Amino acid sequence: MKLWKSTAAVLALTLGASAAQAELSGELRIFSDMSNPAPRAVMEGMVADFGAMHPDLDIELTIIDREAYKTQIRNFLTADAPDVANWYAANRMRPYVDAGLFEDISDLWAEPEIADALASTKGAMTLDGAQWGVPYTYYQWGVYYREDIYNQYGLEEPTDWETFKSNCQTLLDNGVKCFTIGTKYLWTAGGWFDYLNMRTNGYDFHMQLTSGEIEWTDERVRQTFANWRELIDMGAFVDNHQSYSWQEALPFMVNGEAAAYLMGNFAVAPLREAGLNTDQLDFYQFPTITDGIALAEDAPTDTFHIPSGAQNKEAAREFLRFVVSADNQTKINAGDALGQLPVNSNSSVDDDEMLNQGFAMLSSNAPGGIAQFFDRDAPAEMASVAMEGFQEFMVFPDNLDDILNRMESTRKRINEQ
Amino acid sequence: MSQAINDQTSWLRRNRLTVTPLLFLLPAVLFFLVYVIFPIAESFQISFYRWDGLGEPRYIGMANYEELWTDRAFEVSLWNNMKWLALYLLAIPAGLMIALFLNQNVVGIRLYKSLFFFPFVISQVVVGLVFTWFYDPSFGLLNKILTGFGFDAVNVLGDPKLVTYGIIAAGLWPQTAYCMILYLTGLNAVDPEQVEAARLDGAKGPKMLWYVILPQLRPATFIAFVVTIIGALRSFDLISIMTNGGPFGTSRVLSFYMFEKALSEYGFRMGYGAAIAVVLFLIMLCFIAYFLWSMYQDEKGAR
Structure with a gap:
């Protein structure tokens, strides 16, 4: 940790020096979707710091509600492009890259400070052999569980499918649901599919499936659903999950009616706020299902891009360099800021139980690969049909054939376009 | 001499009886063209294209409509629209009953009327939230009552068979209040003789x-009918708030499906969304034509 910090300091010095050489002036317009309180403070802090480094630069920051941003970005990229804009990695960039609305910033990625320090996320930023943005944060997915309940029934963190299921059976025998989930907004079921499929068939298969190269009616996909069905038939998930959002599913875990939650790290903050302390809340990596398949993880990455219609691309590039710099990464991903993982390998991870486990898992125990998340890896249209199918499957598992046929016809139609 | 002056009076002056109404109509017609007629024409046009809203639209003929024909989600939405149309009309007799009941002179009747009218005043979003909590499978009042009487709990909004009826029931609450107020004013005009x-x-x-x-x-009945039909076809906010179209798309109606396909996070199939909009427009057109015809008949009768 100490070593990182010192190298980070050196890097920051060199970066600061190079920044001072290029005197930036004019206006820098930034549109951001970091509208929740903590991300908003981070974004405003970054603008303040960057502004202090470049006093001649006039920075104008516009923060837009995170959900509204998803539709507004289409308008402002075409009509009134800012110099820097937030978005997401992987296939989510596809519409804007195809329409030529994002600037190709492969030149930035060729610079040694970025090429070396951000190597782990380069794949997620690459489409058609070029890079279209830089990441600023990412977070792990995995099973967050009630340590005290596991201890009460003498359960260990499972590393294989059999233990995973036997743990669950023990919990059910004691009247505790194994997993809470709220599928009202569908995407939470996508997380379960990601993990079950990556553990059953591996990362490469999962990527081929989400990119539409493999039929949904394939026997291997059916095997994934068969594994899922084992849990559903046991009654592992809370009842009526189709009526709850992911936040509304939290109380089941807080009240001890359910013992675990397959979620992103953002669930930790509300669980802690609801009163769960470090002895009650812990984390484990989703266990192996098929032996010999390398473990792969979901770790969604949030990003910054330069629209191709930007006016001040020089300043925008400098801002992107600043965002991914080791020092800034350490600062904005700290527990009192975003509370997530820095993308720069020279940054230090905040000393937080979950972040440390997540960082260790992603850097040393995810040899299979890092996926973005179902609705970022699959085309949007496929994602909406498929996630609806996942929800239906979780309620009516007998409808599987019908669901898979529907998904397959959607895949065919998308591929024909 | 006087003949000459008459000839010189401007064209405007001579035709003012024709020109004045046209001038008065002009602003309204202009806005109606820009905000209603042109968008409708454009929807028809876009529905023949494949377009993600960013790139170049590509002409694909009737392909969007052919896909609609085989799209089960569209079929479900269409049926739900029919359920909405039929059941929403219950607001009219219900409103009439309440209006007749409240049409009396007792102390505090204004207060009672306001209380009955209250659900129409509050936002549909709030109505949706209130009913979501009412139906909630774990702490909702409905299930507390049902289990209190020894019945099994039902998850109204999570059951594909019940969900649309559950949302319509929520929608009837403010709509009944609206019909009630229409009838109350109508009852004031009833001839006591x-x-x-x-x-x-x-x-x-x-x-x-x-x-x-x-x-x-x-x-009053005619107006109640008009606003209820329009309300049923516009049923978007309640669905969005209460179920987001779920579970697995079983509570969607055409307007919601159109929004999902064209404008939501995973949508941006503008052509397909426009095709749905065209179908919805044609359904509405039946009712609009009937309303216009009916009003025209009334006007003719009044002359």
Whole structure:
């Protein structure tokens, strides 16, 4: 940790020096979707710091509600492009890259400070052999569980499918649901599919499936659903999950009616706020299902891009360099800021139980690969049909054939376009 | 001389009887063209294209409509629209009942009327939230009552068979209040002399209502019918708030499906969304044509 910090300091010095050489002036317009309180403070802090480094630069920051941003970005990229804009990695960039609305910033990625320090996320930023943005944060997915309940029934963190299921059976025998989930907004079921499929068939298969190269009616996909069905038939998930959002599913875990939650790290903050302390809340990596398949993880990455219609691309590039710099990464991903993982390998991870486990898992125990998340890896249209199918499957598992046929016809139609 | 002056009076002056109404109509017509007619034409046009809203639209003929024909989600939405249309009309008799009940002079009647009217004043979003909590499978009032009487709990909004009826019930609450207020004002205009005369002839109860009161309420009934049909076809906010179209798309109606396909996070199939909009427009057109025809007949009768 100490070593990182010192190298980070050196890097920051060199970066600061190079920044001072290029005197930036004019206006820098930034549109951001970091509208929740903590991300908003981070974004405003970054603008303040960057502004202090470049006093001649006039920075104008516009923060837009995170959900509204998803539709507004289409308008402002075409009509009134800012110099820097937030978005997401992987296939989510596809519409804007195809329409030529994002600037190709492969030149930035060729610079040694970025090429070396951000190597782990380069794949997620690459489409058609070029890079279209830089990441600023990412977070792990995995099973967050009630340590005290596991201890009460003498359960260990499972590393294989059999233990995973036997743990669950023990919990059910004691009247505790194994997993809470709220599928009202569908995407939470996508997380379960990601993990079950990556553990059953591996990362490469999962990527081929989400990119539409493999039929949904394939026997291997059916095997994934068969594994899922084992849990559903046991009654592992809370009842009526189709009526709850992911936040509304939290109380089941807080009240001890359910013992675990397959979620992103953002669930930790509300669980802690609801009163769960470090002895009650812990984390484990989703266990192996098929032996010999390398473990792969979901770790969604949030990003910054330069629209191709930007006016001040020089300043925008400098801002992107600043965002991914080791020092800034350490600062904005700290527990009192975003509370997530820095993308720069020279940054230090905040000393937080979950972040440390997540960082260790992603850097040393995810040899299979890092996926973005179902609705970022699959085309949007496929994602909406498929996630609806996942929800239906979780309620009516007998409808599987019908669901898979529907998904397959959607895949065919998308591929024909 | 005077002949010459007459000839010189401007064209405008001579035709002012024709020009004045046209000038008065011009702003409204302009806005109507820009905000109603052109968008409708554009929807028709876009529905023949494949377009993600960013790139170049590509002409694909009737392909969007052919896909609609085989799209089960579209079929479900269409059926749900029919359920909405049929069941939403219950607001009219219900509103009439309440209006008749409240049409009396007792102390505090204004307060009671306001309380009954209250659900129409609050936002549909709030109505949706209130009913979501009412139906909630774990702490909702409905299930507390059901289990209290020894029945099994039902997850209304999570059951594909019940969900649309559950949302319609929520929608009927404010819509009934709206119909009630329409009938209350209508009842004020009922001619007391006719009621008196009918009473002397021995009419009372249902017969009085059917033959004497209701014919006089015809204008109110017509308006109630219009706003209820429009309300049923516009049922978007309640669905969005209560279920987001779920579970697995079983509570969607055409307007919601159109929004999902064209404008939501995973949508941006503008052509397909436009095709759905065209179908919805054609359904609405049936009702609009009927309303216009019916009003035209009334006007003719009044002359």
